[in-house]
Amino acid sequence: ETGVTQSPTHLIKTRGQQVTLRCSSQSGHNTVSWYQQALGQGPQFIFQYYREEENGRGNFPPRFSGLQFPNYSSELNVNALELDDSALYLCASSFPDGIYEQYFGPGTRLTVT
Amino acid sequence: AQTVTQSQPEMSVQEAETVTLSCTYDTSENNYYLFWYKQPPSRQMILVIRQEAYKQQNATENRFSVNFQKAAKSFSLKISDSQLGDTAMYFCAFMKAVPEYGNKLVFGAGTILRVKS
Numbered sequence: 390e391t392g393v394t395q396s397p398t399h400l401i402k403t404r405g406q407q408v409t410l411r412c413s414s415q416s417g418h419n420t421v422s423w424y425q426q427a428l429g430q431g432p433q434f435i436f437q438y439y440r441e442e443e444n445g446r447g448n449f450p451p452r453f454s455g456l457q458f459p460n461y462s463s464e465l466n467v468n469a470l471e472l473d474d475s476a477l478y479l480c481a482s483s484f485p486d487g488i489y490e491q492y493f494g495p496g497t498r499l500t501v502t
Numbered sequence: 503a504q505t506v507t508q509s510q511p512e513m514s515v516q517e518a519e520t521v522t523l524s525c526t527y528d529t530s531e532n533n534y535y536l537f538w539y540k541q542p543p544s545r546q547m548i549l550v551i552r553q554e555a556y557k558q559q560n561a562t563e564n565r566f567s568v569n570f571q572k573a574a575k576s577f578s579l580k581i582s583d584s585q586l587g588d589t590a591m592y593f594c595a596f597m598k599a600v601p602e603y604g605n606k607l608v609f610g611a612g613t614i615l616r617v618k619s
Contacts, residue, residue, distance in 0.1 A: 422606065431506075431593050431609030432547075445606055479547060483605070491607060493539075493547035 391416055393482050393494035401500045402470050410465040410497045412480030420444070420483040421463040422491060423455060427476045438463055467499075475501045504529045504596050508610035515584045516618050522569075523579045523613050525594030531555075533599035536570065537607070538579045542590040550592070553577065555599070584617045591615075 394413045402408050414421050420439045424432035434447035438457035452468040461482070467474055477498050481491035505528045515521035527536070538550040553561045553570050560568050565585075569578045581588055594610040 420605075424607075424609075429612075431595075431611050432607070434606035434608070437606065447606065477545060481547075481607075490549065490552065491605075492549075495544070495546045498545075 393418075393480060393492055395478075395480050395494040395497050397497060398495070399498045399500075401502060404470055404472060404501055406470050407466065407468045408470060408499060410467075410478050410480075410499070412463045412465070412482075412494055414461045414463070414480075414482035415492050418482035418484055418492070419461050421457055421461065422481045422483070423463070423465050424479040424481065425449070425476045426479055426496070427473075432479055435465065470501045472501050475499060504531070504598070504608045506594050506596050506608055506610035508594055508613050510613045511611075512614045512616070514616040514618055515581075517584055517586060519584055520580060520582045521584055521615065523581075523592050523594075523615065525577045525579070525610060527575050527577065527594070527596050529575070529596065531598055535597045535599060536568075536577045537595040537597070538566070538568070538577075539593045539595060539609075540588075540590045541593065541612075542587075547593075551579065581615075586617050586619060589615060589617045 396411045422437040423435040426432040437445040441457045454466045456464045477496045479496045480494045507526045534555045536553045540548045540550050551563045565582045567580045591612045593612045595607045
């Protein structure tokens with residue numbers, strides 16, 4: 390059974406650019422959640438996708454958007470990058486009937502300069 | 503809105519000893535789940551233990567156990583026989599049992615635990 394994977398591991402972008410982060414969910418999981426973890430802080434919920442539709446959103450601006458594909462993998466897109474977007478971005482997937490238990494990927498470290 | 507508070511930014515413990523990490527939360531919900539997650543330097547967030555609010559019995563997983571006090575809204579984690587591999591950031595997290603829109607985890611700020619040899 391393959392766990393949650395994320396790509397890339399690290400990336401560096403310039404303020405104003407756009408970035409796409411990718412997540413492959415664990416086998417059998419159809420729900421994917423994204424979290425932003427600033428340095429030294431707990432993760433903050435960005436949004437969740439279930440069956441290819443957004444199914445919940447945290448307090449993040451519209452320049453944070455996402456997609457879920459038929460194979461349940463997901464993308465997080467961030468437009469007009471700001472310095473404060475520098476963080477670890479975590480993806481988590483869940484079983485269809487055990488949605489309370491989320492399994493996390495290793496994260497993507499984004500640095501905005 | 504739910505909030506989770508971890509009042510201990512850092513803790514240290516000697517190998518083989520016992521340590522307790524504190525967590526309090528605020529919610530008006532009656533049904534919910536509480537979790538402790540471990541995040542080692544490798545960054546992978548790993549579920550340590552889960553507690554359902556409707557269960558009075560405290561959850562245990564090998565060396566890890568919780569003290570769940572629903573009325574006090576307290577959820578502490580006890581690690582027995584601490585091992586060097588327990589060194590990590592530990593997060594307490596809350597999730598509603600019946601979400602109105604998406605199941606999100608609400609995390610505390612974390613406690614860095616260092617196990618010393």
